[in-house]
Amino acid sequence: MTATPSQPYTPDGESAAAGNRPVRMPRHARTRPAGPLRDVLTLVLLPLPLLAATLPAAFAGGGTRRWFGGRGESVRAEAQAAKDAAAAAFYELDTAQRDLRISVETIVAVDSSPAAQRAVSDFEAVGRRIDEVSHQYISAVDAHDLDRDDLDTSVAAQARTELTRAKDELGRAKQDLDRFQQGLGPLLDKAETQLARLAPAIERARQTLLAASNALDAVRGAGLKADDLAARLAALGPELTKLNQGAGQHGVPETLQRADRVLRDAEAVRAEAERLPERAAEIDRRLVSLRTRAQALTTRSGQVEPVLSELRRRFSVACWQDLQHVPDQAGESVRQAEAKLKEARQAREEQRWPDATSLLSTVRALLNSTDEAVSAAGDRLRRLNAVSKDPQQEIERTRFAIRDAQRLAMTGRQTPEPRHARPLDDSVARLDRAVASLEGRHPDYWHFLTETEAVRSTVARVVAQIREERGQGA
Template sequence: MTATPPQSYSSSSVPRAHRQALRDTLTLVGLPLLAALALPASFAGGGTRRWFGGRAESQRAEAQAAKDAAAAAFYELDTAQRDLRISIETITAVDDSPAARRAVADFQAISGRIDEASSHYIEAVDAHDLDRDDLEASVAAHARTELTRAKDDLGNVKKELDRFGDSLGPLLGKAETQLARLAPAVERARQGLLAASNALDAVRESGLKADALAARLAALGPELTKLNQGAGQHGVPHTLERAERVAREAESIRVEAERLPERAAEIDHRLVSLRTRAEALTTRTGQVEPVLSELRRRFTAACWQDLQHVPDQAAENVRQAERKLREARVARDEQRWPDATSLLSTVRALLNTTDESVSAAGDRLHRLNAVQKDPQQEIDRTRFAIRDAQRLAMTGRTTPDPRHARPLDDSVARLDRAVAGLEGRHPDYWHFLTETEAVRQTVARVVAQIREERGGAH
């Protein structure tokens, strides 16, 4: 009768109890004892086996040796497969990549070939009773052949299994690394949550509220529940990522909570400081109108007309700043820290703008007074900048580069026009100052261009 092809490990045609008994026997008694059991009973003392001659007993011994070798191969293969199954389970617990899925499929295919080789081995063992008294030499020889073939099949599939195990190195190393990170990461997350909770308790005991931080901490509760449920339910990669995210957020909450008293003190200080500055700007804003009056009296309209809006705009800015300060005070009293910080930033921006515009009026009068008294200082300053740039443009050259010479020549002409504009009964000194400033800016750009080109050439 033709033997039915063996199935996979999980549905093998070999009885599970029979196969397990073989494993248990191999494990408990050990291979040396199996070899001892293979000795003829007549040598064990008092046996009843009949003596059939040297050839029969020699064939029996060789068959028994083949059986022992096959048993050793079976035991070694079974052990290797069990170990490799653990590696596969480690990989699948962590990795769901195509490479990992391919490794699982390959292992299942090899397991099928292992089942087939194991089935042939068990059939060969069951088919031959080497302890029979009337065992013939031909039967023993046939048993030896079948058992040797079973041993070779087991050895071949063991080699295939070993090669496959070697190929799992990168996947297994990655999986083991992640698994090694998992427990510490989860513990860091738990400790981080505990530290954040303790920090919030300390802040509340000092009389400060931390409602926003408490809400953020409460939002991490479901995440902690999932961490406690474990990687078995949510997977190693997701659990590891969740643990790291929870740890980061918990640390952020802890740091903010511990800094809250300092933040409250800082807001209190800024409230006082900005209040003082707003009061000072109120006084300075009142001084802009006399400055404008002097500008109107002594200089042409072009010198002051762009400053006409300064008093009204400055006063409005200060009023807005004072309103925002009051709102910031309320936010601070209610311990709405982000709102208080935002409002104080708005106040600071308003006061900075007001400071600049108020200062601009006084600065304008100062500069116009200086140029009216001695315009030559401004002229000399600008001419010096032009000449210095011209010398740089000619350094190492017999003729200047047109890209440099043209804007410098234009700057000379522009300065001459600005100087000519000072002639007459009512010169526009402000136009003169803006022109000389523009000339110096053009010259500075040419100088920067020359230096950049020469620096790049080296």
């Protein structure tokens, strides 16, 4: 059977005229349906295979996605990869900047030198550069929503370009940051070294203060006063308070200096406190020793007058007139020493250790000068006796020194250096004059002795000069 074609649709719902001629529809009936009706008609009129492929998409809800694979999907994936790479570069740069900021803050906390201040300003410049590229990256991310279903291929390509550019700028900023960090190496090492010293230095200062306090307590327990040491230790209290407040308030360099100062002062107090018993015993020994010495000098001072009498009797006035004041000066010095000894003993009983030590030093100086004066009178008599009996021994001793110096000056030379020969020639003439002064009824032996001694001193200086010059020339 031959199927009868269906009749065309008419406005009245009737079939077309005989002969199956198509009936022309009115103009308003030929317009395209809108809305849901259009979608239904489309499905009805489509061939069956295409209809089957279209149904799920038509009723999926939320509109139709424009990505159907191929070039568009590849560009979208590349844009997303560029976004991920830029995000990684941003995170790496941000982390490095945070770490470097800690390093710069460490340097600033320790170092106030021009180099450290320059590092701060350079870091601020690097930070401004990082802010610029970070803003560029954030703007690129905010400008493109890569998760939109209807993202156009050209938009995705633009997003990929901008995000790749942002990633490259972030990478270059990271390289600049790395170079800056390498330049900070010496400053950072110095700062970290000082920071590493900080805690141990503070702890050593605290422990030394504690040791000084314990030593002071032990001395007081032994019945000895140590008021000056206690005052010095108390003066370190405010310094300890500042140490406890830390470097955050007072700065690392100042805190290190304070710790060293506290350590040094506390160690001095501790050492003196531990030595105080020995110091007291030493003062007691010196009191006894100096008292004995003063008594001995009192006895010796009484023997100066007989020595002077012999000098007056046997030698000219020039040989002894400078010694006439010795007996009176010796007696006065001994009396002063005894008075100071009494004061030192009183200071010892009151445990004023510095005063006792100072007074004993004064006593010793007085007794030393007295001893020298008293000894000078006896020594003068002994030397004058010797030279008056045999002046030739003194003459030969001096001439030997001159000849020895002359031989040294001529060693390796045809003629001596004038700066060496002149003082040696003068010494020969001076010795001759001293020898000539012994002629007469009352020779001045003391003048002779002082002259020969002066000649030997001059010769010794010339010898030392020659040896020094030749040693430098070698």
